[in-house]
Amino acid sequence: MDPVEQLINQPHDPRDPDPWVAMFLDRSLPMNERTKAALLVDQRSRSRQFLLPVMRPVARLSIILFQVVKLFIPNRFTSSKLLHRLLAWGLKVWVSPEANFLILRHFHVGSEILDFIARNAKELNVPTQPIRPTNLEHVKDEIFLQHDLNLFNFVIRLNQALREQGRTLAPPAQLDFSGISDEFPLEPLPHRWTNFLDLQSAIEVFTPVYQLFLTDRDFWRASNSLQLDETIAIYVATLMQAPGLVALVNNRHPLVPLSTMRAGFRLVLHGLSAESMHAFLVECKHGRMPQLARIVAPGLRAPSPEAA
Template sequence: MNSVDPVELLSNAPHDPRDPDPWVAMFLDSSLPMNPRAKASLLVDQRSRSRQFLLPLIRIFSRLSVILLQVLKTVVPNRFTSSKLLHRLLSWGMRTWVSPEANYLILRHFHVGSELLGFIARNTPELNVPVNPLLPTNMEHVKDEIFLKHDLNLYNFVIRLNRALRDQERTLAPPARLDFSGISDAFPLEPMPHRWTNFLDLQSAIELFTPLYQLFLTDRDFWRASNSLQLDETIAIYVATLLQAPGLVALVNNRHPLVPLATMEAGFRLVLHGLSAENLHGFLVECKHGRMPQLARVVSAGLQVTKPSGSQAA
């Protein structure tokens, strides 16, 4: 079964001035930098019937399950934990039930996150902070505990970066030459499954996966995964500091990492986490091509920009 290209679907949608399509309006709006296919996939996913009719019911079931599992975990802590089994279930669930647009956004997110951390590391070479890129191309790669590794990467990066700054008695500062060589225009993702069963939207899938997360991860792993979402603000501050563009932080919706939010809100916040990462990455892509006014301000301040010789293929 062939999937309709979400970009073409929204780009070629008819326009009735008496009944304008809000999803088309949001797709055509260019006020926020974002990859066109990622943006179209998100909007097509958001307007799906699954999100409209199933999500409200799934959210109730999910949050009740989280409460019950939290009580269970206090009685039998770590009894049923298995990260490997969890990721096998997630891989099967994505391949069998999740929509092509949602799967595309999920797999793309690991590439985006890896490139954001890589950009910071590449522009602070004196700190020698290691990174562990996660570059899945299909659902089989999910089985390699990729969600857990994603969370570990974030915390390990923040710890190593700031320990290096402390040990060298430095503060994060813009480099003499900005390096955008690790920022890609597109990622080499394989076609997503598109059977009749692949109908579940992104938010509904996340809400259903959240109780599985809590059941099969240790309480410490689940808490860390939930609150890693608020590191969006931290990563955005790092990038904004390197670019001397403080307005970047306004693109972030998950904030205040010092004050963790309830884990029951993790489903919605995870979608915001993905959107914030996409906007931040989209900004860097625009800067790489010299299309953002903030970049002109960086250059006028005396910094030089290193552009890659070419971009990766889609």
Template sequence: MSRTPDFLAQGHDERDPSPWLALYLDQSTPLPDEVKAAWLTDSSSGSRQYLLPFLRPVARLTIILIQVVKVFVPRNWSHSKLLHRLLAWGLKRFVSPEANWLILRHFHLGSQVLGFIGRNSPAPVGTSPLEPADIDALKDETFLKHDLNLFNFVIRLNQALRDKGLVLGKAPQVDFSMIRDPGLRLSDMPHGKLNFLDLQSAIELFTPLYQLMLTDNDFWRAANSLQLDETIGIYAATLLGAPEHLILVNNKHPLVPLSTLRAGHRLVIHGLSTEMLHSLLRRMQAAHGATPTPEQPLA
């Protein structure tokens, strides 16, 4: 069973108000209660408070050292399958249930958002949805495929628009049928004694491993895919005719590549931006009286 967050169990003390309770109750950020509770439980954990400040500088120094080492390694040196097996092993044994749940959700939500844009575009394009049912499913190079899917989608979409002489605009009739709850349960995530590591600490630890075991091209593309958050947000807002919804989709300008040293922190922002955008689409789906159709493919 999922745990009740401490900030909810303790209630409100006006002489010592909980910042986590304030963030949970605040409705300016469009997240479902169960997602916000999981996010804040992970963010308020002892692991993030005490371990992350030590892990982050060590992880960034490791990225620099690996970059130096890879100068002397063949450019095509890569062990993606082994990397994903190690990531799945680490997630199952050391990462918190909330973090694992949010990670699995991310692939589903990202696939649905791309499906929404691809289907509502004036030049519709197909997608390659990733919908891992559990952590073991991530072994199928899911993290790498996620990055490839994003760039390939942007290229295919804009090639289709250019070929037909079209531009993205407000959709006359918006199709929300692919937007739905992924059906993943927090209670199904590993709850072992060692599953304590918060999401940000896990990402900081895994980022140097990701760099080490992929080619420079794959790692650079993964880090810079995060800057497409605004791009995807602009696509969705344009189709909806609602640019005001871009305010919470923010991960730096897509035309200005940033250092890979901050990739771990920006990856957390990327995950939160995806949750926000998906939640906005679900709200608009409900406002339009549209119903999701789980059996309908995304592509």
């Protein structure tokens, strides 16, 4: 059943209200409806309830062990291509359709947020490399690694251009939302009896595998890229003159990297922040101002519907 229908058709018992339905119906934060439903259905799954508490300590212990192993054989058995083939197989066979939907959608969302910044700072001529997978076979194109590279390359190129031109990032005269999409063309995802693993459990399982098959430098960069959420949010907030937008971000303090031990949980927060940011841009694109009014600081100009 469609995740939206699962939550909407849930009977309401005032003496035993469903917390997942309450969170789905709440509209205090912007988020695509289908995405929010997929996230909540995934969160309330038995896999997350019973498997995650067991998998998490095992996965974190594996990260420690692999870190020790890599002290002696740092790059001998690394292979990004093999890693992504394993990830594609694992996602296709074991991971739930809701989790796979959220994973594939994340690459589109991340690409469009960077594109929005680049479009609204055209004078800087910052190139982007959008990642737009439509099915799990596209994972084999090393898109997880490329996603991390895109983030750091974008930040470096943007700020190099600002430095060379002796300027700071500033709002444009008119905001360009033409690169923001309402939906993404994702193909039907596997829905066999083996596809039961929730998003957080899958991330916890795949994180040590990710570490094992990548170089130590690639793994640390992937982990630290999660803290760029605050940086990217500040760029968007600056362009839109909406400083309160940074409140949507949960991963913060990029100058003080956190341990890789919590990378799995932080990756889920990273996805949530990106979805909220993208949904905010969709709202603004269509001139739906109620969400914007709650986030833009008083006294600052909000983008007009005409600018959308």
